[in-house]
Amino acid sequence: MAEAERTIGTPDVDDEAAASAEQPKGRRRIAVLFAVALVAYALDLATKMLVVARLEHHEPIEVIGDWLRFEAVRNAGAAFGIGEAFTVIFTVIAAAVIVVIARLARKLYSLPWAIALGLLLGGALGNLTDRIFRAPGVFEGAVVDFIAPKHFAVFNLADSAIVCGGILIVILSFRGLDPDGTVHKD
Numbered sequence: 001m002a003e004a005e006r007t008i009g010t011p012d013v014d015d016e017a018a019a020s021a022e023q024p025k026g027r028r029r030i031a032v033l034f035a036v037a038l039v040a041y042a043l044d045l046a047t048k049m050l051v052v053a054r055l056e057h058h059e060p061i062e063v064i065g066d067w068l069r070f071e072a073v074r075n076a077g078a079a080f081g082i083g084e085a086f087t088v089i090f091t092v093i094a095a096a097v098i099v100v101i102a103r104l105a106r107k108l109y110s111l112p113w114a115i116a117l118g119l120l121l122g123g124a125l126g127n128l129t130d131r132i133f134r135a136p137g138v139f140e141g142a143v144v145d146f147i148a149p150k151h152f153a154v155f156n157l158a159d160s161a162i163v164c165g166g167i168l169i170v171i172l173s174f175r176g177l178d179p180d181g182t183v184h185k186d
Contacts, residue, residue: 030105032114033121040122044157045129048144055146066150073154074134074142087131091139094128097121109181112172117179119165126158 051072055061060071077084101121108114127143134141145154176184 026109029108029111029114032111033101033105033108033118036115036118037121037125040119040157040161041125041129044122044126044161047146047157048126048130051144051146060148068150069148070146071148071154073145073148075145075154076140076142087140087142091128091131094124094131097124098128104179107180110172110177110179112168112177113179116165116168116172119161119168123158123161123165126156126161 051070055070056072058072060069062069076087078086078090083090098121101117101124104117108117130143131141132138134144136142143156143158145156145159147156147160148154178184
């Protein structure tokens with residue numbers, strides 16, 4: 001009878017048990033995604049508040065000689081200050097990334113993907129918060145950057161989370177691991 005049920009598309013008991021066993025695993029991965037996002041967002045927000053309160057309008061702090069310093073910089077553009085006239089577009093892109101990650105979370109069964117997407121989500125939320133709530137105005141706000149390596153752009157923890165999440169996604173994709181936990185060989 002089980003073979004006939006599979007043929008006409010009705011699930012048998014084993015299929016239902018397998019599906020219900022995957023639900024808690026998927027929920028745990030979603031919990032990891034949101035926990036990583038929350039930690040990344042909280043660290044970014046806390047460091048930016050500290051930078052604005054203690055470092056803005058003050059001399060940079062040298063951390064490792066002139067190789068690394070903390071310097072408060074407001075960035076209305078994207079990476080390297082490019083595109084300052086497009087702040088509203090960057091805001092829309094960040095909001096779209098958040099929506100895509102939230103939709104993808106429903107099909108998430110991979111722990112590495114949960115971590116990667118959590119980093120992207122936390123970073124996007126961190127920079128989106130700046131763009132919405134910081135001067136010069138709503139959806140035009142400048143992001144607070146403060147980590148200034150020698151001969152490189154000034155960035156923040158949200159940027160770091162986005163880059164680390166992106167690198168992890170590239171590695172997972174090259175290894176053939178999909179967000180749903182399946183592995184494919186192309």
